[in-house]
């Protein structure tokens with residue numbers, strides 16, 4: 387059995403492919419639910435407000451956003467920046483333009499060079515408030 391220290395609480399646990407122990411993962415799931423429920427009722431709430439009301443660290447909320455599990459609805463409530471060009475984004479790690487550019491570069495590099503128009507018509511155009519992309523656990 388592979389025994390490791392939980393990267394969150396430091397306790398030892400039987401490693402099963404995750405960096406945190408089962409208890410921490412349960413806690414995180416609960417925290418995620420609270421944040422999600424709060425955002426359903428209060429769309430466009432500021433992170434600080436969400437953090438206060440749900441008792442979840444803003445760091446954690448930002449992590450959920452980075453993972454693409456939550457999405458900011460209010461355009462004025464931008465707290466994330468694209469990791470490539472630093473443009474404000476609502477979810478994930480890169481802005482739409484960079485995603486398209488990177489896709490283009492990728493396609494060029496494999497010799498295709500086709501227009502990536504299909505990318506823009508995907509999830510990005512959907513104005514959904516909360517994107518749930520659960521990893522199977």
Ligand SMILES: [Zn+2]
Nearest residue numbers: 392395407410
């Ligand atoms: Zn833990």
Ligand SMILES: [Zn+2]
Nearest residue numbers: 468471481484
């Ligand atoms: Zn960008």
